[in-house]
Amino acid sequence: MVEKRKNILFFGILIFILILFPFVVTNYWIRLFTGIFMYGTLAQATNILMGFSGLVPFGNVVFFGIGAYFTGITMLNLGFPFFIALVFGASACFVFAFVVGHPVLKLKGHYFAIATMGISEAIKQISTNVKITRGGMGLNLPLVPFEVNTSYLFFYFLMFSAMILVTLVALWISRNRVGYALRAIMSNEDGAKSIGINTPHYKVLAWAISAFFTGLGGGIFAYWYGYIDPPSVFDIGISVRFIIMILLGGAGTIIGPLLGAFFIELLSETVWSQFLFIHLGVLGAIIVLVVIFMPRGFVWFYRQKFSLEALLENVRKGKL
Amino acid sequence: MGALLSIKNVSKYFGGLAANKAISFDIEAGEIIGLIGPNGSGKTTLINVITGNDVADQGSIRFKGHEIVRLKPYIINRLGIARTYQVVQPFIGMSVRENVVAGVLFGRDGKGRKMGVAWERADEVLELCHMQDKRNEMVENLTIADIKRLEIAKAMATDPDLLLLDEGMAGLNPKEIDEALDLATRINKMGMTLLVVEHVMKAVMSISQRVVVLHQGRLMAIGTPEAIAKDEQVIKAYLGEKYSLRQKNRGEVKRL
Numbered sequence: 001m002v003e004k005r006k007n008i009l010f011f012g013i014l015i016f017i018l019i020l021f022p023f024v025v026t027n028y029w030i031r032l033f034t035g036i037f038m039y040g041t042l043a044q045a046t047n048i049l050m051g052f053s054g055l056v057p058f059g060n061v062v063f064f065g066i067g068a069y070f071t072g073i074t075m076l077n078l079g080f081p082f083f084i085a086l087v088f089g090a091s092a093c094f095v096f097a098f099v100v101g102h103p104v105l106k107l108k109g110h111y112f113a114i115a116t117m118g119i120s121e122a123i124k125q126i127s128t129n130v131k132i133t134r135g136g137m138g139l140n141l142p143l144v145p146f147e148v149n150t151s152y153l154f155f156y157f158l159m160f161s162a163m164i165l166v167t168l169v170a171l172w173i174s175r176n177r178v179g180y181a182l183r184a185i186m187s188n189e190d191g192a193k194s195i196g197i198n199t200p201h202y203k204v205l206a207w208a209i210s211a212f213f214t215g216l217g218g219g220i221f222a223y224w225y226g227y228i229d230p231p232s233v234f235d236i237g238i239s240v241r242f243i244i245m246i247l248l249g250g251a252g253t254i255i256g257p258l259l260g261a262f263f264i265e266l267l268s269e270t271v272w273s274q275f276l277f278i279h280l281g282v283l284g285a286i287i288v289l290v291v292i293f294m295p296r297g298f299v300w301f302y303r304q305k306f307s308l309e310a311l312l313e314n315v316r317k318g319k320l
Numbered sequence: 321m322g323a324l325l326s327i328k329n330v331s332k333y334f335g336g337l338a339a340n341k342a343i344s345f346d347i348e349a350g351e352i353i354g355l356i357g358p359n360g361s362g363k364t365t366l367i368n369v370i371t372g373n374d375v376a377d378q379g380s381i382r383f384k385g386h387e388i389v390r391l392k393p394y395i396i397n398r399l400g401i402a403r404t405y406q407v408v409q410p411f412i413g414m415s416v417r418e419n420v421v422a423g424v425l426f427g428r429d430g431k432g433r434k435m436g437v438a439w440e441r442a443d444e445v446l447e448l449c450h451m452q453d454k455r456n457e458m459v460e461n462l463t464i465a466d467i468k469r470l471e472i473a474k475a476m477a478t479d480p481d482l483l484l485l486d487e488g489m490a491g492l493n494p495k496e497i498d499e500a501l502d503l504a505t506r507i508n509k510m511g512m513t514l515l516v517v518e519h520v521m522k523a524v525m526s527i528s529q530r531v532v533v534l535h536q537g538r539l540m541a542i543g544t545p546e547a548i549a550k551d552e553q554v555i556k557a558y559l560g561e562k563y564s565l566r567q568k569n570r571g572e573v574k575r576l
Contacts, residue, residue, distance in 0.1 A: 176435065180422045184411050191409030194371065195478050196397040196426040 015164070022156045030152045034224065036265040037159035038217055043242040043249070043257035044166045045213035049206045050243070051252035052179060054186035055105070057207065058239055059116030060214055062123050063093040065233040067215025068222035072139045073132060075223075086219040093215030094208045101204035117236065124234035138229030141222055155224045162220060163258070166213040171254050173209070182206055183252075248290055250297030259298050322385060324349040324513055325370070325401075325482055330379035330389075332362075332369050339365040341537040342379070347482065352504070352514045354528030354545070356521070358557070361534040363517045364406055367484050370515075371403045372396040383482070398428050402480035404471040406487040406517075410459045416470055417455040420445055420477045427478020442477060449473040449503060465496040472503065476512075483507065484515045489523055501527055525549065533557075 022030045046060050070089035074080040080088065104115050127133045144151045173179045181202040184192040192199055222228045242257075245264050250256030267286060272279040293311045294301045304310040323346035332340040339362045347353055355363050368374040370381060372393040381389050388396055411419050421442040424430060433441075446452045449469055454462070462470065468488050475483055485504070489497050501523055508514055508527075518524035524531065525545040533541040533548060535557050541548055548554055 177425045180418070180425055183414060183418075184422050187411040187413055188409045190373070191405070191411060191474075192422075193393040194373075194397055194403055194405070194409070195423040195474055196394050196428070196430060197422070198392075198394050198426075 018160065022153055027149070027152050030156050032265070032269055034152075034156045034159045036261055037156070037163045038221060039242055039245060039265055040163040040258045040261040041159065041166050041217040042214055042238070043245040043261050044163065044170055045210045045217065046242055047246050047251065047257040048166075048170050048173060048210040048213075049203075050210075050246055051257070052174065052182035052186065053203055053206055055109075055203065055207075056113045056243065057116045057210070058113040058243065059118070059120030059236070060210065060242075061234060061236060061239040062116070062120035063097065063211040063214035064218035064221070064238060065120075065123065065127065065230070066093050066096060067218030068228050068233045069127060069133055069139070070215070071219035072141050072222045072228060075142055076139070077132070082223055086216065086223075089219040090212045090215040093211040093218075097208040097211035098204060101207045102200065105200060105203045105207065120234060120236065120239070124230050127234070128230045133230070136229060138227055139222075141226050141228070143226065144223065155220070158220055159217075159224075162213070162216050166216075167254060167258065169209065169213070173206075174254060178202060178205065186252075244287060247295075248287070248297055250299030253297070253299040256297050256299040263298070322382075323347060324384065325515075326380075326382040327366075327370070328380045328382075330366070330369060330376045330381060332365050332374060333377050338537045340369060340376075340534075343534070343537075343539045344379075345532055345539065345542055347513060347515060349481070349513055350508075350511060351529045352508050352516060352527050354524040354531040355515055355517045355534065356519075356524055356531060356548075357534035357540075360536075362537040363534055364486055365537075366534070367403060367486050367515075367517060370396075370484060371401060394426070397478055397480070398426075398430075400428055400479070400481040401484065402427070402475035402478045402482070403484040404468070404475055404486055404488055406490070408464075408467045408471055410462075410467055410470055410474075412459055414459060415455065416451060416457050416459065416462070416473075417442055417446065419459060419470060420455075420473050423474045423477030424479075427480070429479065445473050445477045448476065448506070450499075465492050465499075468492065468500065469503065472507075476507065480512070482513045482515065484517075486517045487519060488516070489518060489520045497523055 021033065042064065046057060050056050067089040070092045071082075071085045074085040074088050075082060100119060104112065104119070107115050128135050133139060144154065146154055181192070181197050184195070184197055185199050185202060189199055218233060222233070241264065242261070245260030246257045247260070248263060249258065249260030268279070268283050271282045271286075275282050293314055295314060301310070325347040327346070328344050330340055330343045331338060343366065355366070357363050365374060369376045372388070372391050372395070376389050379389070380387055383399060383401060386399070388399065391399075411422065414422070417439075421438050424438045424441045424445070425433060430438075443452065443455070446455050449472060451466070451469060451473060454466060459467065459470065472483075472485065472488065489500050492500060497520060504514060504516065504527055516524055516528060528545055530543060531545050531548045532539065533554050540557065541551050541554050543551070
């Protein structure tokens with residue numbers, strides 16, 4: 001109980017600091033943190049499927065794109081206000097994942113990962129070639145009706161709220177029947193069926209929830225950047241990035257994906273500003289080192305009480 | 321009232337191999353029925369066919385009068401048939417208590433259960449299985465005997481009427497076998513019907529009221545343990561001369 005109260009106090013203070021943060025720093029930092037919160041949202045959303053059920057949806061970026069495009073198109077063509085368009089976009093992702101999920105989630109392991117990449121590429125091609133998205137020309141969204149400084153704050157708090165919301169949902173899921181169903185499925189699908197778990201149903205549900213929040217992130221991104229085109233919002237690199245964040249932080253934990261997002265985004269920003277020409281190389285090298293020494297992520301390292309012994313044990317087991 | 325589970329003319333083929341061939345027998349409510357046979361005689365296949373893990377190619381299986389062939393495993397479980405696996409299937413990465421609570425949440429009538437109620441039910445089941453002192457252990461730290469007991473606890477947590485135990489005692493030492501037998505008897509006294517697949521002959525003969533013998537996928541004999549132990553055909557196919565001699569001697573001792 002004391003432990004729990006300490007945790008709540010710690011996160012309360014952290015949230016309080018992040019609320020005050022944008023009022024004391026420059027717009028550069030606000031923009032950087034808005035990006036971190038976006039990746040935090042995406043990583044946490046994907047963690048709901050990947051962390052709890054063990055399925056790796058490499059093409060989850062498809063929901064980022066669908067969310068972005070649905071939000072943009074409903075604002076431009078139907079004149080929806082932003083927030084309604086955003087909910088509409090995220091819900092479209094939920095429905096899409098639910099429909100596609102029933103056949104696709106019959107696949108296991110790598111085959112599921114590859115199928116989601118296929119879906120992502122297919123939707124990217126479709127959105128490049130249909131009229132309603134204006135194809136490769138891209139889509140210019142309506143301007144934000146605020147002056148510059150206010151709009152920086154607006155997106156900072158919007159992304160922040162999205163990240164907190166998806167984290168609360170993940171926390172709730174992890175402690176309830178859906179969470180137990182998913183963990184049982186990850187550990188042992190046959191065993192799960194035999195104690196009455198409708199395994200396809202829970203996998204589809206988890207994917208649809210993760211799609212909803214990925215789409216939410218995409219919708220906010222579209223309005224934030226003001227311009228989207230298929231290569232930028234269906235970029236498989238975005239998927240790779242948030243999957244790395246989940247793995248680095250600790251899949252299946254609540255705080256891990258957020259830690260991963262902070263670490264990767266801050267690191268790539270620092271590396272980029274210090275080593276302009278080889279920043280991807282340096283970033284890659286750091287990721288390789290982290291994965292070798294703590295393949296189960298930061299949260300695992302914390303639970304080992306930061307013991308060096310445990311780090312070396314990982315390397316020995318990896319037989320370097 | 322009809323039998324709890326009625327198996328009629330059930331066959332299951334894997335390619336050209338008949339793993340189960342025209343098997344028929346009934347399981348009455350409240351009994352412990354043993355299922356024995358040499359390796360490859362189709363015992364586990366029969367269990368899989370009853371629980372829906374495999375689908376029977378022919379025949380009918382009725383549970384409380386409902387046809388259950390072709391139903392999905394999770395639906396069959398919710399109707400009231402639970403099982404354990406020969407190769408144990410615990411949920412790694414979860415504690416003993418969490419394993420059991422999963423059964424409570426998703427088994428029969430699990431749908432509307434609140435978490436608080438589910439935890440209480442899980443603790444009751446753990447107490448029944450004498451596992452309450454290990455409830456916070458992670459599964460990966462348990463001994464094989466405890467994992468086998470956990471399998472039974474998980475199955476019991478789904479609140480079944482019929483429990484199928486597939487080799488629950490393989491790999492246990494004599495003391496652990498006695499504990500497992502004690503658990504099975506206690507569960508049965510609470511009104512649970514048990515189908516016990518077992519290689520440990522002493523165990524299955526001592527607790528079963530009736531024994532079913534499979535041989536090469538066919539039902540060879542069915543009857544009381546005493547009758548099965550004396551059945552010439554069964555002795556030849558499975559029990560062996562040694563066992564039959566011992567039974568004979570025991571009979572002679574009694575007569576003296």
